Amino acid sequence: MTVGINSDTRNMAQVIDGRAVARRLEEQTMAEVDALVAAGKPHPGLAVVLVGDDPASEVYVRRKIKKCDEIGICSFEYRLPAETTQRELLSLIAQLNEDRVIHGILCQVPLPPHIDTRAVLDAIAPEKDVDGFHPVNVGRLSTGTGGIVPCTPLGVMMLLETVIDDFVGKHVVVIGKSNIVGKPIAMLLLERECTVTVTHIYTENLAELAAKADIIVAAAGAPELVKGDWVKPGAVVIDVGITRVTDQDGKEKLVGDVKFDEVQHAKAVTPAPGGVGPMTIACLLHNTVQAAKAFYQGAARNRDDPYHDAPDRSLIYGTAAKLQFACRGQERKESR
Ligand code: GUN
Numbered sequence: 224m225t226v227g228i229n230s231d232t233r234n235m236a237q238v239i240d241g242r243a244v245a246r247r248l249e250e251q252t253m254a255e256v257d258a259l260v261a262a263g264k265p266h267p268g269l270a271v272v273l274v275g276d277d278p279a280s281e282v283y284v285r286r287k288i289k290k291c292d293e294i295g296i297c298s299f300e301y302r303l304p305a306e307t308t309q310r311e312l313l314s315l316i317a318q319l320n321e322d323r324v325i326h327g328i329l330c331q332v333p334l335p336p337h338i339d340t341r342a343v344l345d346a347i348a349p350e351k352d353v354d355g356f357h358p359v360n361v362g363r364l365s366t367g368t369g370g371i372v373p374c375t376p377l378g379v380m381m382l383l384e385t386v387i388d389d390f391v392g393k394h395v396v397v398i399g400k401s402n403i404v405g406k407p408i409a410m411l412l413l414e415r416e417c418t419v420t421v422t423h424i425y426t427e428n429l430a431e432l433a434a435k436a437d438i439i440v441a442a443a444g445a446p447e448l449v450k451g452d453w454v455k456p457g458a459v460v461i462d463v464g465i466t467r468v469t470d471q472d473g474k475e476k477l478v479g480d481v482k483f484d485e486v487q488h489a490k491a492v493t494p495a496p497g498g499v500g501p502m503t504i505a506c507l508l509h510n511t512v513q514a515a516k517a518f519y520q521g522a523a524r525n526r527d528d529p530y531h532d533a534p535d536r537s538l539i540y541g542t543a544a545k546l547q548f549a550c551r552g553q554e555r556k557e558s559r
Pocket residue numbers: 283329330331332333354374
C-alpha cells in the first residue's frame with residue numbers, strides 16, 4: 224500500500240498553476256520597480272493604444288491597465304475612434320517613440336481593417352516594443368542576439384522551467400505556426416538545445432508526431448485538438464489555445480487546445496483557462512520594466528542604428544528564468 228498518496232490523484236498529471244507563477248513574476252517585477260525608483264528613476268511607463276471598440280480588446284486593455292497600477296507601472300491609455308486614419312495612428316506612435324516617460328508601447332490588435340497592422344507595429348521603436356512584434360526583435364530572437372521576447376512565448380518558457388530541469392535534447396512538438404506564439408516559442412526552445420518540430424493543423428500524421436514528443440506546446444486555436452493518445456506518458460503539455468465555444472446547453476465556455484481530462488498520464492499539463500493566460504500579462508509588465516531598465520542603462524538607445532546596442536537578452540529573459548519569487552505583495556499594496 225502506498226502511504227500518503229490519494230488513489231484518486233496518484234496517476235494524475237501535475238497541474239501547472241499559471242496564476243501562481245504569474246503572481247510570483249509580478250512580485251519580482253514589483254521589486255524591480257522599487258529598485259528603479261529607489262535609484263531615483265521615474266516609474267516605468269507603458270502606453271496602451273486601442274483603436275475602435277472591439278469588446279474583447281476592451282477587456283484585455285482594461286486588465287493590462289489594472290495590472291500596471293498594481294505593479295507600479297504608469298499606464299498611459301490612448302483610446303482612438305474606429306475612424307482614426309493610419310496617418311494619425313502613425314503620428315501618435317512617432318510621438319510616443321520620442322516620449323522619455325514612456326518605456327513601452329503596446330498597440331492592441333486587431334486594428335480596424337483600413338489600417339495596415341504591419342506598418343503600425345513596424346513603426347514602434349524596437350526598444351519600446353514590449354510585445355516583441357517588431358521585425359528587429361523577431362530577428363534578434365531568431366539569431367539569439369537579444370531583444371524583447373513576445374509575452375506569451377516568454378510565459379510558456381517560464382512555465383516549462385517550473386517542471387523541466389534540463390531542456391537539452393528534448394523533443395518538442397509545437398502545434399501552431401503563428402508569428403506571435405508558434406514561431407517564437409520554437410526559437411526559444413531551439414536556443415535551449417531542444418529538437419523542435421513545428422506543426423500546424425494541416426500537418427500529416429500530427430497525432431503520431433505529437434505522441435513521440437517529450438513536450439507538446441499546443442497553440443493552434445483548435446478546441447480540444449490534442450487527445451489522450453496524442454500524448455506520451457510522462458510528457459509535458461502546454462495548452463496555449465483558448466477558444467470561446469457554446470456547449471450543448473447553449474452556455475458559453477472557454478476551451479483550450481487540449482482535452483485536459485484525457486491527458487492525465489502526462490507528467491504535467493497547464494489548465495486552460497488558468498495556465499498560460501495569466502503569464503501573458505505578467506510578461507508584458509516584466510518586458511516593460513526590462514525596457515525601462517535598458518533605457519536607463521543606456522543600452523537601448525541608438526535611433527540611427529537600431530541594430531547596434533541590442534539590449535542584453537539576459538535582461539529580458541535570463542532574470543525571469545531565474546524567478547526569485549520574493550513575497551512582498553501585501554506590504555507593497557499597503558505602501559501605495
Ligand atoms: N491582442 C490580443 N493579444 C494581444 C497582445 O498580446 N498584444 C497586442 N498588441 N494585441 C493583442
